[in-house]
Amino acid sequence: MKDILQFQENLLTWYEENKRTLPWRFNKPNPYATWVSEIMLQQTTVPTVIPYFQRFLNQWPTVEDLAYASLDEVLHLWQGLGYYSRARNLHKCAKKIVDDFGGIFPSDEKILKTLPGIGDYTAAAIGAIAFDHPTVVMDGNIERIIARLFLVKEPLPQSKPILKHHAKTIASEKNPGDYAQALMDLGSSICTPKNPLCKKCPIAIHCKAFHHHPEDYPKKQPKKITPKKYAMLFWVEDQNGNVLIEKRPEKGLLGGLMGFPSSPWKAEKSTHEDLNFAPVEAAWEPIEISISHTFTHFHLTFSILKACVKNPKDGLWVARQDLVHHAFPTLMQKVIQRMTNFPPPLSPPLPRTAVRGKMRKIF
Secondary structure, eight states: OOOHHHHHHHHHHHHHHHOOOOTTOOSSOOHHHHHHHHHHHTTSOHHHHHHHHHHHHHHOOSHHHHHTSOHHHHHHHHTTSOOTHHHHHHHHHHHHHHHHHTTOOOOOHHHHTTSTTOOHHHHHHHHHHHHOOOOOOOOHHHHHHHHHHTTOOSOBTTTHHHHHHHHHHTOOSSSHHHHHHHHHHHHHHTSOSSSOOGGGOTTGGGOTTTTSOGGGOSOBOOOOOOOEEEEEEEEEEETTOEEEEEEOOSSSTTTTOEEOOBOOOBSSOOOGGGGGGOSSOOOOEEOSSOEEEEOSSOEEEEEEEEEEESSOOSSEEEEGGGGGGSOOOHHHHHHHHHHHOOOOOSSOOOOOOOOSSOOOOOO
């Protein structure tokens, strides 16, 4: 690209005049807030993340506070945000930062990438935004901008190394934090996937796709058909209306979260044989409406069976009204809503957390 300095100046001037007001953007860089926001923003939109971020920092204002919280508390606050491995890694990372670095965030990108849940993108974003290091930050928005700027015709994900190479050629060593956030904001508001506002774009004169249908970039591979899986879910109540719940294994999908007993999730539709996985012997009543949920790599449908038992077996039995106090993923919240007619909790009540020092409200 010619006139790289002019490109950077146009972009940064636009950002100064149009930057979004976001709760994780502080006048003084805050590595902890940057880290939490970047983890939450993975695979999640800004409007969805904002209330979660605000509640998270109200509950745990510092990395030390988070490290001394329990994983159940973290998962409870995270419920509904999805991709729960992020929450588990966030908790692990906080503990490591406290134990190995005295609660001080490392600024070195290589060290950051050794921490749980922090990959290339997150390490670069923390380095640029929190420490003003000249790193190359590449998220989906920035990949789209670079693909259009340089008219990259190779499809994603194969083109990622090419896009990163081009991004390096125009990276700013002056105000790298603002530069990275400027690209993020440009991709969010101007250089959008559909109907980009090219006439309002501050860097349109530098963009090779400006006259070549920018919506066609970045090129992508055809989407694969989403596999389907099926299972029976067993809703068991005792005579007092308490419901049998269980904690899922720490590792794997929805790890460490609460759920309800079910048969294995498999590609074939549920059959009578799946009753062998029922947690108790009972007269099972099928519920007419099924529950469906789409994960990243497959679509799941639960057929629900309900039973009431007189002498409940050992297990975790919870009153209906107390289900809200447990960390259920969105899939299980759908089940609860269907079986209890409770509205889904938008802001679940938080348990009191024992932390070192005084709790501070920052919003």
